[in-house]
Amino acid sequence: MTLGILGGGQLARMLCLDARRMGFRTVVWSGTPTAEPTEGVADVLIKKGFDDDVARAEFCGQVDVATVEFENIPLKTLRSVEGEVELYPSAESIGVSQHRSREKAFLREHEIPCAPFALVNSLEDLERAYAEVGPVGVLKTAAFGYDGKGQVKLTGEEQLSEAWQSVEGQPSVLEGFVDFQCEISVLVARDAEGKSLAFPPVENQHRHHMLDLTIAPARVSDEILDDAKTIAIKLAEAMGYRGLLAVEFFVEKSGRVIVNEMAPRPHNSGHFSMNGSVTSQFEQQLRAVCGLPLGSTELHGETVMVNLLGDMWRGEPRKLDTAAIFETEGAKLHLYGKSDPGERRKMGHLNLVGGEGVLERAIRLKLHLLGE
Structure with missing residues (x-):
């Protein structure tokens, strides 16, 4: 089977790597003239704009089924692709998530709590x-x-x-404005038969308005964990969804869980699953899109994901202290194949899995990488 991926960023890279491991070919249509993260990992890379009809024909002519790695793709392009090959999630599902007004209206229509x-x-x-x-x-x-x-x-x-x-x-x-105690997110996959399966909710902390740490599982009550999973599954079912859906929540100080936003694709907060879960979010996306049974979402143990932004590349020439990462117990490094470490550019992430004091180890390593 050949999988088509719309978008050529780091999420497409990680989808390609899992697809290759599982025996699938990949065709990436980046929509851009450059696509560093997918160079060398996609079997075919089409570096042309999403408004290019020749590129669309080239893409659709080579794939059996298609998916997306980010939602900001013109709806016209998504519908055009969907008219030629199976696309999961559907163009309409992606359309809800790519526009906040449609997303908020959808939440209100289905009586799902939001701000x-x-x-x-x-x-x-x-x-x-x-x-x-x-x-x-x-x-x-x-x-x-x-x-x-x-x-x-x-x-x-x-x-x-x-x-x-x-x-x-x-x-x-x-x-x-929501007066919240923490932010959490849930990944839920829904397959061709309508079966939904959620990953354990995770807790997210931010730096410079970007995801900094993800803690799996979230440090909240069982009731909050259950509420978040129930709402995420309800959303997937209401959309007639197929694929992987990420749902971000605010947990109010009262304990009420409300939806912040959702993304129709693998998500930064789901990277913990690459080492911390039986099935990664990328494999789960592939399973749902390609008609395979969903995999176990069980955690191997407490896991912390640390985002690696360009400000962690220090010195002259700028570089990441990979030795410190490899010396840290339970640390697994994932880089995205990007050459230019812009100050707040997402360059990679690392996962720390299990062992005593995993969160403390993650924070110490992060501060070291920042030079603090």
Whole structure:
């Protein structure tokens, strides 16, 4: 079987590596003129734009089934691909997740708890929305927002005009600010037969508005763990989903779990599974998309994932202290094949699995890599 992957970043790289191990060929359509992470790991790499009809024909003509590694692909392209080959998740499922206004409307329609919100298409809309969900809120662009991009925190009416200018008048969503105790996420896979299986919920901590640490399992009550898994599975079923879905949650101080956002693909917070679970999130995506039985989501033991950003490449020339990683008990290194360590560029991650004080070991190693 030949798997097609739309997108050529690090998630596509890790899908390709697991696909090769499982005996599948891969064809990656990057949508960009460069695709460092998938160079040398995809069997075929098409480095052309998603609006290129020749590239679409080249891609669809070589694959048996297709999936995505990120959601910000034009809906027109997704529908066009889906018209020629099987695409999982479906174009419509991806379309819900790639636009915050559609996502929020979907959550409201299916009575899934989320932060109070209002849709914003003008400064006048923002003024009305702020009166409704303020006094503290977060203005988020409806499309192309991730890792804290396209977001502005609002604490007073005097900020509204500047905030609207900062999002350049793009359709947006104003969310009421959530006073939360922690952030968690759940990966849920749903197969061709409609069977859903969730990974244990994990706890996420951030640095520079980007994921920093993932702790598996999350350090919350069993009731919260169960609520999060139940909601994630409900979402997958409501969407008629097939593939792997990542759902991010806020855990309010009251213990209530509410959805923050979702992603129709493997997720940064799921990288712990590459060493910490019986089945990795990438293998699970492949199983669901290619019509195989879902794999066990059981943990091998407590696992901590540390994101490796470019600011951990230090010195001249800049490099990562891999010796310190390999000397650390239980540490497994995963690099993404990127040559330029931009200050906040995701260059790789490492997983620490099991043993005494795994979280403390992870934090010590992270601080060392940062030179702190």
